[in-house]
Amino acid sequence: MMVKRWVLAACVAVLAPVAVAGGATDDAIEFRQGVFRALEWNFKEMGAMVQGRKAFDAERFALQAQRVAALAQMPGEGFIKGSEKGDEVQTRAGAKLWYQREHFDRLLQQLAERSAELAVQAAQQPGRDALRPYFAKVAQTCKGCHDDYRERF
Numbered sequence: 192m193m194v195k196r197w198v199l200a201a202c203v204a205v206l207a208p209v210a211v212a213g214g215a216t217d218d219a220i221e222f223r224q225g226v227f228r229a230l231e232w233n234f235k236e237m238g239a240m241v242q243g244r245k246a247f248d249a250e251r252f253a254l255q256a257q258r259v260a261a262l263a264q265m266p267g268e269g270f271i272k273g274s275e276k277g278d279e280v281q282t283r284a285g286a287k288l289w290y291q292r293e294h295f296d297r298l299l300q301q302l303a304e305r306s307a308e309l310a311v312q313a314a315q316q317p318g319r320d321a322l323r324p325y326f327a328k329v330a331q332t333c334k335g336c337h338d339d340y341r342e343r344f
């Protein structure tokens with residue numbers, strides 16, 4: 192009984208990498224989409240606070256700004272070579288992203304920098320009105336990149 196279990200475990204260990212080998216592209220796409228969704232989760236609520244649709248909570252805003260700053264460093268890793276198209280996963284990454292990669296990377300860099308600046312400001316809790324322009328700069332970066340590099344279907 193013990194032996195059989197051991198053999199089974201060995202088979203699983205050997206086969207597992209084969210089973211996921213074709214999925215590296217899908218993994219990368221799901222990773223970047225997941226990061227963007229986590230960004231959105233935080234950023235949406237911050238937007239509601241900044242625009243007065245939700246009561247402003249300086250601590251919550253600072254926490255979310257910190258999360259956004261950390262997440263903003265991540266999506267680039269998911270845009271790996273060959274991930275223009277998924278196997279089983281849909282992507283909305285626009286075709287021109289892949290031949291304007293330098294510009295796209297600059298926008299990602301801008302997202303990271305502006306998010307970091309927002310987090311620094313938010314940590315000082317200067318109040319909603321003072322944070323609004325820093326929030327707006329990040330929001331413009333999201334929108335600008337989506338206009339150019341995210342398909343609309």
Ligand code: HEC
Nearest residue numbers: 224227230231234282283284298299302332333336340341
């Ligand atoms: C440098 C370009 C760029 C920036 C900056 C950017 N995005 Fe995106 N975003 C994309 C691309 C490209 C996709 C499509 C990814 C895919 O489907 O593979 C996307 C997808 C998304 C999605 C959909 C994810 C899904 O599940 O399909 C959300 C939500 C999103 N972005 C939110 C944001 C937010 C919020 C910000 C700013 C805080 C932001 N993005 C900044 C390029 C960008």
